[in-house]
Amino acid sequence: xxxxxxxxxxxxxxxxxxxxIEAAKAQDYPAEIALVVSNRPDASGLVRxxxxxxxxxxxxxxxxxxxxxxxxxxxxxxxxAHRIDIICLAGFMRLLTPWFVTRWxxxxxxxxxxxxxxxxxxxxxRRALEAGVKRHGATVHFVAAEMDSGPxxxxxxxxxxxxxxxxxxxxxxxxxxxxxxxxALRLVAEGRATLTATGGENSAR
Numbered sequence: 001x002x003x004x005x006x007x008x009x010x011x012x013x014x015x016x017x018x019x020x021i022e023a024a025k026a027q028d029y030p031a032e033i034a035l036v037v038s039n040r041p042d043a044s045g046l047v048r049x050x051x052x053x054x055x056x057x058x059x060x061x062x063x064x065x066x067x068x069x070x071x072x073x074x075x076x077x078x079x080x081a082h083r084i085d086i087i088c089l090a091g092f093m094r095l096l097t098p099w100f101v102t103r104w105x106x107x108x109x110x111x112x113x114x115x116x117x118x119x120x121x122x123x124x125x126r127r128a129l130e131a132g133v134k135r136h137g138a139t140v141h142f143v144a145a146e147m148d149s150g151p152x153x154x155x156x157x158x159x160x161x162x163x164x165x166x167x168x169x170x171x172x173x174x175x176x177x178x179x180x181x182x183x184a185l186r187l188v189a190e191g192r193a194t195l196t197a198t199g200g201e202n203s204a205r
Contacts, residue, residue: 004085004189005034007078009092014045015174016090016111016181021052023182030189035082037075039094055082061094072100079104086188088181089143098145106195108143109188111181113173115139115155120148125170128160136160136169138177140184142195153184153193
């Protein structure tokens with residue numbers, strides 16, 4: 001089996017990165033984590049990746065000022081240098097331009113701590129509690145130009161308990177994230193989840 005080469009993009013501790021690394025240790029897993037890239041030099045996830053024996057790279061967005069595309073071209077150069085097939089965003093706190101999203105269309109995944117299309121953006125757990133929803137969870141989706149809007153690959157949920165705080169709910173949802181991200185990457189790496197043109201829009205199948 002030829003495994004797909006995956007780059008994980010992080011900005012912080014990279015807990016979902018660690019879940020992907022652990023899953024990829026299985027002999028029958030169809031992807032290998034070939035590279036971990038951060039846009040922040042202080043991201044603790046870089047240390048975790050190196051400890052796991054994975055090649056790391058730093059593309060510091062601060063060096064590029066307001067030129068987002070220049071930053072992304074440097075990022076893309078790292079992807080090409082390491083022959084990357086699939087990108088997984090894991091707490092990567094940068095909005096990507098249409099240029100980069102289009103370049104990696106169908107080959108870039110993101111995980112979001114909510115049941116999309118509900119609660120796009122930040123502070124999802126707080127907003128879920130304020131809205132009084134009965135269940136909350138996480139979504140892995142293909143990345144599209146509009147934030148948190150790409151076709152869903154995998155979702156799963158937990159019940160929202162009366163005693164829940166933002167912290168307790170976040171902890172249970174994080175367990176969901178760690179479970180479904182490796183599932184979604186497997187589906188994409190095996191070609192079982194792809195982008196197909198449907199009425200002019202992209203959708204997962």
